[in-house]
Amino acid sequence: MAAAAKKKTVVPIPLYAVTICEAVASGDLAKMKEVARQAEEHVQQWGNVPASLEALKLEISKAQKKPYGKS
Amino acid sequence: MAEPVHRPARFRTDDDFRRHVPVHVVWEITLACNLKCQHCGSRAGRPRPNELSTEECLEVVDQLARLGTREISLIGGEAYLRRDWTEIVRAIRGHGIYCAMQTGARNLTPARIAEAAEAGLQGIGVSIDGLPELHDELRGVPGSYEMAIQALKDAKAAGLRTSVNTQIGARTVEQMPAIMDRIIAAGATHWQLQLTVAMGNAADNDALLLQPYRLLDLMPLLARLYHEGMDRGLTMIVGNNIGYFGPYEHFWRNLGQESSHWTGCSAGQTVIGLESDGTVKGCPSLATVGYAGGNIRDLSLEEIWNSSEAIHFGRLRSVEDLWGFCRTCYYADVCRGGCTWTADSLFGRPGNNPYCHHRVLELEKQGLRERVVKTREAPMQSFATGEFELIVEPIPGREAEAAAAFPTTTAARAEKVVQIGGRKAKPSHRSGDEGRLPPSLDICRACNRFFWPGEETCPHCGADVEKAAAAHAEEVRYRHALIAEVEKLIREARDGNAQEPVATAV
Numbered sequence: 126m127a128a129a130a131k132k133k134t135v136v137p138i139p140l141y142a143v144t145i146c147e148a149v150a151s152g153d154l155a156k157m158k159e160v161a162r163q164a165e166e167h168v169q170q171w172g173n174v175p176a177s178l179e180a181l182k183l184e185i186s187k188a189q190k191k192p193y194g195k196s
Numbered sequence: 197m198a199e200p201v202h203r204p205a206r207f208r209t210d211d212d213f214r215r216h217v218p219v220h221v222v223w224e225i226t227l228a229c230n231l232k233c234q235h236c237g238s239r240a241g242r243p244r245p246n247e248l249s250t251e252e253c254l255e256v257v258d259q260l261a262r263l264g265t266r267e268i269s270l271i272g273g274e275a276y277l278r279r280d281w282t283e284i285v286r287a288i289r290g291h292g293i294y295c296a297m298q299t300g301a302r303n304l305t306p307a308r309i310a311e312a313a314e315a316g317l318q319g320i321g322v323s324i325d326g327l328p329e330l331h332d333e334l335r336g337v338p339g340s341y342e343m344a345i346q347a348l349k350d351a352k353a354a355g356l357r358t359s360v361n362t363q364i365g366a367r368t369v370e371q372m373p374a375i376m377d378r379i380i381a382a383g384a385t386h387w388q389l390q391l392t393v394a395m396g397n398a399a400d401n402d403a404l405l406l407q408p409y410r411l412l413d414l415m416p417l418l419a420r421l422y423h424e425g426m427d428r429g430l431t432m433i434v435g436n437n438i439g440y441f442g443p444y445e446h447f448w449r450n451l452g453q454e455s456s457h458w459t460g461c462s463a464g465q466t467v468i469g470l471e472s473d474g475t476v477k478g479c480p481s482l483a484t485v486g487y488a489g490g491n492i493r494d495l496s497l498e499e500i501w502n503s504s505e506a507i508h509f510g511r512l513r514s515v516e517d518l519w520g521f522c523r524t525c526y527y528a529d530v531c532r533g534g535c536t537w538t539a540d541s542l543f544g545r546p547g548n549n550p551y552c553h554h555r556v557l558e559l560e561k562q563g564l565r566e567r568v569v570k571t572r573e574a575p576m577q578s579f580a581t582g583e584f585e586l587i588v589e590p591i592p593g594r595e596a597e598a599a600a601a602f603p604t605t606t607a608a609r610a611e612k613v614v615q616i617g618g619r620k621a622k623p624s625h626r627s628g629d630e631g632r633l634p635p636s637l638d639i640c641r642a643c644n645r646f647f648w649p650g651e652e653t654c655p656h657c658g659a660d661v662e663k664a665a666a667a668h669a670e671e672v673r674y675r676h677a678l679i680a681e682v683e684k685l686i687r688e689a690r691d692g693n694a695q696e697p698v699a700t701a702v
Contacts, residue, residue: 141480141481153672153676175685177685
């Protein structure tokens with residue numbers, strides 16, 4: 126645990142300079158979107174849309190709405 | 197979830213903070229510039245009269261390598277107007293340090309790009325501040341927008357990582373969606389946003405500045421564009437003067453680390469700014485007067501980095517140095533007044549930053565808003581600042597609502613803003629010469645806003661944070677199971693043994 130804490134990584138806050146070109150957004154939302162995108166490529170092959178893909182899209186929708194909050 | 201495949205050089209570890217490693221260096225290698233930007237903080241144009249020689253630059257590179265630097269951004273002026281700039285790039289890459297260049301891209305020809313790529317340049321950031329008409333007006337050169345877009349395409353064709361920086365001023369906001377469309381079409385994969393700061397030419401042309409209260413409209417817009425960009429292959433990265441701790445904080449900083457948040461100005465802690473005459477600062481954007489820690493012609497970079505108080509302010513600052521709203525803000529000790537450059541350029545000292553979403557929202561609850569008004573011009577020097585007054589006033593149309601909360605005297609109004617800041621700030625923890633680790637906040641899973649560890653009830657939405665965390669954990673479990681199931685279906689489809697899809701079992 127202590128060793129892991131020592132290696133904790135902190136994401137930098139970009140200065141006015143070239144941005145962090147290697148960085149990608151991460152987390153569940155990004156992952157769900159990527160998986161949904163890949164799945165869409167196979168929809169024709171499946172004949173109809175799998176229930177799990179539909180459920181995934183619903184989760185994406187919920188996750189995107191949540192951060193918008195009151196604003 | 198899976199870790200990103202590659203960890204950017206600029207990501208910092210606790211050891212970097214403890215040992216004060218200058219992980220990222222932003223280096224103005226010349227002040228010569230071929231644009232005439234109305235918002236240029238350094239008033240670039242002519243080279244400084246005493247810019248470092250090639251030999252001195254190469255020695256700087258060696259010294260940075262010894263200090264542990266992992267990434268160098270070359271800026272100007274225009275970095276490529278120095279004849280020896282690819283020699284500097286080659287020296288940087290020779291030490292295995294990541295090297296990229298920020299540019300306005302006027303006359304950045306394919307030949308220049310190819311030469312830089314051959315020298316080892318790895319990335320290029322092009323500044324685009326509006327649609328063609330606005331961009332050309334701001335940059336002071338007709339056709340500069342088209343040249344910037346073309347450079348982006350040429351750099352991508354040359355195999356460089358390509359990104360765009362956009363400064364957001366008063367007139368940029370409405371154009372943001374269209375700018376995003378265009379830079380995606382030009383092949384940009386990353387888009388960094390900054391607010392225009394009242395320094396140098398921007399202080400002269402203060403009508404360009406976004407008024408702080410406009411964050412109420414800007415931040416939801418950026419949140420929408422963030423998600424749209426993600427769907428279209430563009431990663432939005434908000435810069436150091438956009439924030440802080442509002443309802444979108446949890447995804448602004450989410451670049452490989454979930455639940456990352458703003459951790460305060462990093463000037464002089466893990467970053468260095470170098471001016472082309474050898475002046476060393478804790479951040480490239482800060483004013484020279486007051487923030488120059490020394491010159492590498494007088495002392496070694498290592499000596500300046502390790503001994504200059506002007507460099508160390510970021511390491512030593514605590515809530516005691518904050519004032520105004522920021523002084524008693526709930527986030528004071530982690531935020532420390534946001535971007536030093538932004539606040540210092542307005543008021544001549546850091547520690548009170550009206551460009552803050554959390555602050556704007558707290559004021560809005562009271563029917564109040566803030567704007568800045570110039571009271572003194574900036575001198576004509578590079579990185580010079582003027583002076584601005586902070587005006588607190590009722591939001592138009594909400595005068596009656598604001599009246600009860602809005603004192604009539606200036607002094608009372610200033611006091612009131614401090615009160616709206618809210619809570620008693622957490623004490624700072626500092627320990628000798630060892631670097632200060634950034635505080636880490638927890639996230640309320642009911643409203644996605646951050647709170648200090650130890651809170652039982654979210655200070656923002658009133659939720660029981662433990663219960664919210666448990667509900668979120670269940671939600672995450674469900675999502676992960678869904679992802680796994682769909683990934684399994686994809687694998688089966690790719691393997692050619694797709695079966696009739698079944699109802700989800702998760």
